[in-house]
Amino acid sequence: MSHTAHIPSHRKPRRSASKLALRAGVTGGFLGTIAVAGAAGPAHAEPVTETIEMPTLGSLSAGADLASAVAASAEASQQEALDQSLQSQEDAALQKAAKEAKQAKAEADRKAAAERAEEARLKAEQERKEAAERASRDAARTQLATTSSSSNGGSTGSSSDSGATTSKGSTQTQAPSGAAATIVAFAKAQIGDAYVSGGTGPNSWDCSGLVQAAYRAAGIDLPRISYQQSSMGTSVSLGNLQPGDILYWGSRSGSYHVAIYVGGGKFVGAQNPSTGVVERSLDWDTPSGAIRIL
Template sequence: MSHTAHIPSHRKPRRSASKLAVRAGVAGGVLSTLAMAGTASASPTAEPVAETTLEMPVLNLDLGADVSSAVTVAAENTRLAAVEGELTAQEESARTGAAAEAKKAKEDAQQKADAEKKAKQEADRKEAADRANRSSARSTLATASASDSGSGSKSTSGSGKSTAPSQGTGTVTAPATGSAAAIVNFARAQVGKAYVLGGTGPSSFDCSGLVGAAYRQAGITLPRMSQQQSTAGTSVSLSALQPGDILYWGSKGSAYHVAVYVGGGKFVGAQNSSTGIVERSLSYDKPTGAVRVL
């Protein structure tokens, strides 16, 4: 039977260097003692040697505990290093993610600002084009009105009736008595008709087109635009209005709207495309001022 049959593995366990050194020292001491004893017994003249018992020092080394403690410390250091490495990786990932989110938010904000800027530029361009179109249309109408002023006067007919002569632009004289009634009656007769920018009748009007058409019933030719109509006569107080006076909204000379005062605290005007031509109380939309042409 093999001497190692009782050992689970033929491979002997590794011994630590300290244990091997101690055992080597003990073995050396034993061999030295045996050699001395053999020499003494071989010499015939040697005296009998008294039997001596050597007591070997007992080594109380807790090597297992030291190794276990070292392994524990090493494992704890490894664990701490792994934890620190994981935390560092998480922090780096968080910083990277935050930087990416900040970059994306900045890009989104820039795109939104660019879109708003582009939309504003487009709106400004369209508004400028609309203003140019309106200005062109008004200039065309004003030119047409000026060219027609020569034909606005009515000559004496065979019946012997005559009307007031046409007045040049900006020079309006007082008409005959009763002209205010003709202006007011005409304005009220247009209530309910449509508002159309540039309209001068008979089916639709804009604000200055209605005022000009009403005054033509009295033989008076007014400037075409509301700005000039607001300076066509003498300024009067809103507390001393008379039927036929021209009401205006905005500054005199740059008014944006005009209407005809019809008495009783009311006016008739071509307000807008939604309401058309209406009769309203002054409290509905109080005018800025008034001028009297009659």
């Protein structure tokens, strides 16, 4: 048997790298302390012993936790600052939108008020024109009545000719034919349409616009303005009317209103915005005179 067979092994178990480094550091520090002490004092001086406390694993873990907490706090601060910035931007946008909406509403109110004022002005102007027309018609009718009374020597009535009204209200009607029939039919077909100043159809008319369109339907061109229309053709008396004749109010060269005689002592005309296109008796608004184109 070998002499070394019963000798236990002197090999020590291998230590981990971290433990070896830790021990090396402690030993180095200890030896360095002894060397310094030996150089400074006599040979018989007592050895100096120094205890070095090394950080434990617990303290290292606490340091890591602290660093993590600091980083988390910094991140939370940044997020809060970002949230505050976004909130400020949202508040500014809301304030701007509210201001713009207020300005838009004020502008809309201003425009609506201006439109209402313009409508009121136009309505007042139209009413003024209608009142002036009525006054002018009344004056012309009074003048015509005075002239007729003087020319007839105070007689109160006489028999009428074809289609004119007699003093007893009876009428003698001559049926229209040819172009006259077309003109009368067109005029009657527009009864009930609206009156609009400057209107030339097809659903709204003024007085001269209706007369012009009726004659155009029969192939006859007339001027657009009432006083120009009343200056055309030949003048006829109200006692010698025929269907299709043009009635006018005012003077022949300065008439302010025209209509179409349709027979039976009646006329069709675009009177005013209140009545529109209507059929009326000559007695309802006696014309100043009449002209014949046909």
